[in-house]
Amino acid sequence: MQSKYVSKRYWKDKSTPMGKVDELAKQYDDVIDLSLGDPDLTTHDIIIENAFRDARAGHTKYTDFRGDPELRDEIIKYYNEEYQVKVEDKEIMVTASGCIAMYLVMEAILDDGDEVIMHAPFFTPYPQQVELARGIPVILDTFEDEDFQINVNRLEELITERTKALVINTPNNPSGTCFTRETMENIAAIAKKHDLLIIADDIYGSFSYQEPFIPMVTLDGMRERTITINSFSKDFTMTGWRVGNIIAPDNIISVIQQINENVVFTAPSISQRGAIYALRNRKTVQPPMIEEYRKRAFYAAERINSIPKLSVLPPKGTFYLFVNIKEMGMTSAEASELILNEAHVLGIPGNAFGYCGEGYLRIACTVNMDKLKEAFDRIEKMDIFCEKIIGLSS
Template sequence: MKHRFIAKRYWKDQATAMGQSDVLAKCFDDVINLSLGDPDIVTPQIIIDKSYEDARSGHTKYTDFRGDPELRKEICNYYKEEFEMDVADEEVFVTASASLGMYLALEAVLDDGDEVILQSPHFTPYPQQVELARGIPIELDTFENEDFQINLARLRACITERTKAIVINSPNNPTGSCLTRETMAQIAAIAEEYDLVVISDEIYTAYSYQHPFVPFASLPGMAERTITLNSFSKDYVMTGWRVGNIIAAPHIIKVIQQINENVVFTAPSISQRAAIHALRCRKEIQPQLVATFRERMCYAAERINRVPGMHVIQPPKGSFYLFINIRDTRMTSEEAAERILQECHVLMLPGNAFGSCGEGYLRIACTVEIPVLKEAFDRIEKSECFSNSEIERRNNE
């Protein structure tokens, strides 16, 4: 919005499809909202109860600037127990969400004009987060016919003398893909060759369906150059608690702490207590969550592949998102999303919201129960926009 009281860098409209989804969801009384990754499942009761007890006991004040010491200890224990990784206390910083964590990481490592390579399709905010830290985002396209793996030749082609970091995200939002260990090892070799920082967004750790999750920092030689972003939002359905953490070398953590003191001071104490109990109770909590989202993903993928003009990779590999290929319809992502909303009252996000190589796709979040997913795809199958006759007409235009 252009106004003399607004900084000129924000005069250009930077609204995103994700940011507008709340308004679109209110267009009709019966909208089925598959747009945002905010699960319908309430935070497990054991987390709520135990954090409530902690609040009653006085955990309502600022915590240590790097986070509640008990939480930092549990994070270190988690990495040791799950991945045989030795993470030191001074390598841990607790944040008020992984989104804030990404900004803090970028702000800590970027000089003005540094370039950051983004695995694309990417989480919608990444480019603007890079720009907020005065960096330059560079999209590294990945493609369905390559299983959305990072192509090493294209990665090398993106690197310039100004490249400072590469952002990877696995399991991935929006594609649901997971980087193979082989791909990660090749990325690690390139990062070492060009002396790059790797910012690894690992907030869907629990939802790696086909292979055990491997933290990027666990690869040989990568701990010193990797900044790992974690969140409790997805793995423990705690989206509203706004708590996450960063794992990085102590000198990076020290700078992140200094920046954060001028932004939010500390993450919410009650949310940090909830995170402690989430980690301690994960063996009880996560198996059912993972099974639920895997079932939803498999159901939705099967339904998608029955709709003319739609297809998606099966079986789902990770996260709780599906990236639906709609190129056979000859509609743009925005046209398809708009028609589905208007004709079917189902809200999806256009794929180009996640980078230019997302054009021709739609993203759905399987964050509703299977009966709701069934109703959504029943409506789509009955609609004109994805009928064989309509697709044939478009192809003949």
């Protein structure tokens, strides 16, 4: 929108298909919404009841600038118990969401013109978060026939004298892939060779179905050059609470704290209390939730692979599936619109996640099994998918 009262940086429309799904979801009364990754499950009662008991007891004020000391202590315990990593208190910053965390990191580490490599398909806000901090996003494509793993030779070709950092996201949104140990170790070797920071977006760390999750910070020599971003949104079904954290070398955390004081000051105190109880009770809270989403993802993959012209890799992590729609003979946007208009099922075109996402559709398994079944029942009855079945039987 061009206006003298609007920054020229925003005169060119930067909206993406991700930003338009809210209106699309209202287009039909019976839409089954598989677009945004907002889980349908409600935050566990243990978290809610304890957090609001604490709110009534007076935890309604600003917290310490780096976060509630009790929450920081629970984060320390978590990393020690789960990964045998000793995190220092001064290396922790609690933030008002994982998205805010990523922005704060970029603002803290980038000088004008610094480059940040990110592998595509990627979480849609990444490029603009880099640009907000006056950096330059550099895109590394990954591909289905390589299991969406990072090809380290192509990665190294993108590194220049201005490269400051590499963003990795595993388990990955939107592809659902999980990087292998070999991939992680190759990335670490390149980071050390070229003296790069790794920004590890670990917000789906609990959703790794085939192999245990490997945090980059646990690899040899990576502690001092890894910035880890966590969120309670997906791992604990707390999207609306808006609370996350950053683990990084203390000199970076100190700068992030200074920036955050001018952005949101502190994360919501009640949300931080909820996060404390989430970590303390994770052995109760997480297993049934993770199993539910695992079942949904595998069911959805089976249904997708039974529909002509659609295919998807076996689920490895997250609750997203990146559906290959190339045999439909249309763009991602066209396929998404067709499925919405004919089946009243809403997904997100793959090109919302980078150019290499063209030819794909992301779906989020964030509705119950009955709704998932109905969604795929509707899709497989669409004319474009029935044509092939009729042709084969004739």
